[in-house]
Amino acid sequence: MEKLIYLDNAATTKTAPEVLEAMLPYFTENYGNPSSVYGFASKNKNAVNMQRGIIAGVLGAKPEEIYFTAGGSEADNWALKATAEAYEKKGKHIITTKIEHHAILHTGEYLEKRGFEVTYLDVDENGVVKLDELRAAIRPDTILISVMFANNEIGTLEPIREIGGIAHENGILFHTDAVQAFGQVPIDVDACHIDMLSASGHKLNGPKGIGFLYIRKGVKIRSFVHGGAQERKRRAGTENVPGIIGLGAAAARAAETMEDRTAKERSLRDYLIGRVLAEIPYCRLNGHRTERLPNNANFSFRFIEGESLLIKLDMKGICGSSGSACTSGSLDPSHVLLAIGLPHETAHGSLRLTLGEDTTKEDIDYVVDSLKEIVAGLRNMSPLYEDFIKKNQTE
Numbered sequence: 494m495e496k497l498i499y500l501d502n503a504a505t506t507k508t509a510p511e512v513l514e515a516m517l518p519y520f521t522e523n524y525g526n527p528s529s530v531y532g533f534a535s536k537n538k539n540a541v542n543m544q545r546g547i548i549a550g551v552l553g554a555k556p557e558e559i560y561f562t563a564g565g566s567e568a569d570n571w572a573l574k575a576t577a578e579a580y581e582k583k584g585k586h587i588i589t590t591k592i593e594h595h596a597i598l599h600t601g602e603y604l605e606k607r608g609f610e611v612t613y614l615d616v617d618e619n620g621v622v623k624l625d626e627l628r629a630a631i632r633p634d635t636i637l638i639s640v641m642f643a644n645n646e647i648g649t650l651e652p653i654r655e656i657g658g659i660a661h662e663n664g665i666l667f668h669t670d671a672v673q674a675f676g677q678v679p680i681d682v683d684a685c686h687i688d689m690l691s692a693s694g695h696k697l698n699g700p701k702g703i704g705f706l707y708i709r710k711g712v713k714i715r716s717f718v719h720g721g722a723q724e725r726k727r728r729a730g731t732e733n734v735p736g737i738i739g740l741g742a743a744a745a746r747a748a749e750t751m752e753d754r755t756a757k758e759r760s761l762r763d764y765l766i767g768r769v770l771a772e773i774p775y776c777r778l779n780g781h782r783t784e785r786l787p788n789n790a791n792f793s794f795r796f797i798e799g800e801s802l803l804i805k806l807d808m809k810g811i812c813g814s815s816g817s818a819c820t821s822g823s824l825d826p827s828h829v830l831l832a833i834g835l836p837h838e839t840a841h842g843s844l845r846l847t848l849g850e851d852t853t854k855e856d857i858d859y860v861v862d863s864l865k866e867i868v869a870g871l872r873n874m875s876p877l878y879e880d881f882i883k884k885n886q887t888e
């Protein structure tokens with residue numbers, strides 16, 4: 494087989510073999526509709542509810558507070574649109590940040606077109622929300638604060654407990670997009686004052702197209718998909734039973750393996766960061782040095798085009814990303830890198846490498862060796878770099 498070093502686990506992950514195995518019978522012998530009355534099918538309702546219990550257990554929530562969705566984007570859309578509608582009599586102001594995933598940012602724009610006001614908070618140079626600016630943005634008509642648990646591009650972990658505390662002191666609902674964090678860092682919805690939380694199966698070695706929204710009991714939120722009475726009448730549609738089984742299995746597995754897995758990833762991540770910063774000149778690490786996802790490294794290389802870098806890495810069997818997967822293909826620099834203050838040119842030369850549970854030290858060595866060679870080669874062809882070197886020599 495051709496060499497493949499997959500360092501794009503923030504875009505998606507491989508479904509774990511045990512997860513797939515747990516799912517398979519629900520495609521074949523256990524195909525019944527959970528809403529049917531006969532035992533053959535209704536036992537699938539129990540299977541689905543068991544996954545709710547497993548996921549709730551991981552978050553310190555109650556099983557009936559977990560609502561299955563078709564992934565993270567749907568959960569984010571639901572949280573924002575449905576709270577906006579349910580609480581618009583109280584106010585029409587929402588606070589979020591400039592570094593959210595597009596599932597939040599574009600939903601914010603959608604709501605702005607419908608008469609809501611959205612404040613997009615700045616972040617500091619490490620990508621951390623500034624709590625004093627959050628406090629200052631709160632108004633009597635603020636109904637919702639939505640801040641991501643961990644950023645998908647630069648890996649920065651936000652001070653969620655403090656943000657949730659501020660929201661609740663002010664009687665405001667708090668939603669967090671935890672798609673990158675769920676399964677990677679411990680989360681307790683009570684300790685962090687979280688009212689709603691989005692997560693997605695395929696970011697934690699589960700299947701694609703399945704996720705959930707945690708909705709704290711008592712939060713008024715409208716139904717998102719109208720139809721049958723599934724998901725306590727809040728999200729209609731015959732349950733994606735194999736997907737839900739896979740999501741539950743992935744969540745249980747991620748919780749069980751979290752400590753060892755993330756310790757290993759953290760140490761490999763730091764090894765990668767250390768080597769790149771020491772061995773490649775004119776390069777920087779983006780995101781917080783320590784308060785970051787265990788598997789995320791994001792670099793900017795001056796005088797380099799991120800897209801060319803990705804193509805050259807691909808030729809060596811290495812998969813990385815230059816922005817988020819959704820912005821790839823467009824030439825706009827990442828909104829996250831601009832928000833942390835990078836100039837356009839530096840933001841363009843960025844590379845995100847996100848480790849997986851199977852990543853080895855040999856993989857990292859191969860990647861750093863390849864990266865050194867590629868960056869040097871690309872710089873040799875860059876007129877900007879040539880000018881820069883000439884100037885530095887004459888000074």
Ligand SMILES: *Cc1c(COP(=O)(O)O)cnc(C)c1O
Nearest residue numbers: 564565566594596645672673693
């Ligand atoms: C991947 C991702 C999403 C979208 O999840 P899907 O399941 O792919 O719809 C939302 N937010 C963040 C932070 C993500 O990383």
